[in-house]
Amino acid sequence: MGLKVNDLIKINDISDLIGDFVDISWINKAVKRAPFVVVRRAPIINDMIPVGVRGNNRSQRLAATILNSNITEIISPEQLVEDKLWRNNNHIKETHIFETLEAVDSIFKTHNMIWGLTGSVGFELASGVESVTDTSDLDVIIRAERFLSVKTAEDIIKELLKVPAKVDVQLETSKGSVALAEYARGNSPFLIRTVSGPRLVENLWSEDEHLEG
Template sequence: MELLVHDLLQIRHIEGIISNEKVPQWVRESLFHSPWVVVRRAPLQDGIIPIGVRGEHRNQRFGAYLPSSEVVMKVTPEQLVSQAGWRTSARLHTIRAFQILDIVSSYYGRYDWSWGLTGSIGFELASSTPTARPDSDLDIVIRMPQPLARETARTLHDWHTQLPIRVDAQLETPFGAVALAEYARHEKQVLLRTSSGPKLVNNPWSP
């Protein structure tokens, strides 16, 4: 099974999680109510998947590992866009991000990009668990195997700033992820999030 950072996984058993630390009680409670985790940015090791568990509060994030045999289902950020589940969500009139996603999807349609939804919005659409808040940011991942022109990045970022909610877009390069806003602003070094940690780089598409 091919896995990418930000993919959402439904897991089979809470006990399947592997961690060198004691698993907090909130993690068990969270997975009992919603057995979903996200693939995090870390090296994969012999069928062991690096995962993140999200809790009810922002400070509740727990990194662990999961054997691939414990995966029941995978949902990618791109699938969440193609399924457009926000249109039929019972919380459409509550969550502002849901209300603008048709506009965002239409705008992104002018580009030949593979992109998807992450964060609390993506998690809610995948798991049907009400994790988003009315004012939640809209988190987006854009798969960008080839360098993106700075002018295009600035155009997209400027369009994001006109939306009624904050958009946090990440450009996913073959070597890690860089924030669209930072890439659009800076001509020189930017922070690249890699599987071995953050690095300052001149070119996010260069090893």
């Protein structure tokens, strides 16, 4: 199926979620409101997909798992960008995020980057449920399967500082994820996030490099 971290998965209802839940009231409301969960950065074991549930506020976050067979739809962060879904979202059009999205789309197009939307913006575009507020940041991933120079990363960061909203960019490589801002500083080793936990690496694209804890 090729699931990736940050993919949004549509489920049937709360019964699809597996985990130890202390308070299911907000979870049930959240899933009824928007039956979508996000793939977490954790191992997939025996067709058990690690996912996160998003509530109405930041204190309402839950780590759970679902069976692969209970997936009804998968929406990738890149798909949201490819379809330019924000241009059809009247709520987002009324916020500072809309202008930011248009600017970011232009920046990444100039640099020939494959990028996607995560966080509250990605969730709203996928689910149709209003999640973006006046204080929302824009969370973005860049799929970087091939080498990206530090100079290019620096240039992108400088351009992103000029857009209306704060943009948080994660660089997703085959080894793991690192903040674009950290990579742009060029100070290796880089601390990356992997499915098995944080690791230090000297090179984000060298396949034969040993990861050190």
